[in-house]
Amino acid sequence: MTTTQLTVTQHAVLAQAIHHSDGKLDSFPDNIKGGARKKVLDGLFNRALITTNGTDWFVTAEGYDALGCARPAPAPLDADPEIEAAVTAAEATWAQEHADTKPRTRENSKQATVIQMLQRPEGATVRQLCETTGWQAHTVRGTFAGAFKKKLGLTITSEKLEGGERIYRIA
Secondary structure, three states: OOOOOOOHHHHHHHHHHHHHOOOEOOOOOOOOOHHHHHHHHHHHHHOOOEEEOOOOEEEOHHHHHHOOOOOOOOOOOOOOHHHHHHHHHHHHHHHHHOOOOOOOOHHHOHHHHHHHHHHOOOOEOHHHHHHHHOOOHHHHHHHHHHHHHHHOOOOEEEEEOOOOOEEEEEO
């Protein structure tokens, strides 16, 4: 565990904020004014012991830790009935819209579709595979080399008929 070395003034400022004003830096020792106050704030801020909301300074969780004080518990959120009702309605609508859609599984993925097409006796062309999957030609060819040959160990054969497109099959 690392201890944070604080000056006497930094310690006093943090302790005052933690123990007397719920973490808000609202008072400084009387002898700390102007440039000295800015130096104290900069030193604490640069070490992430305090933060600002643009107008006021507040002790961070690290600032509480530096003094060995328990961090404050976050305020509980009050449920807003209007928001809860809107969320429930949106979830119900979504569930209704997606009730008929079958979740994608390994059996009905694009990769499985391509494998099924390549297992047909007539095989498949890159153009047919692109139309079926929505992939571009380079994606189809990359899938042959990467997923099918290297990862799945499939053997892809191809033949080009005279005047026609190249036909791919799984051997």
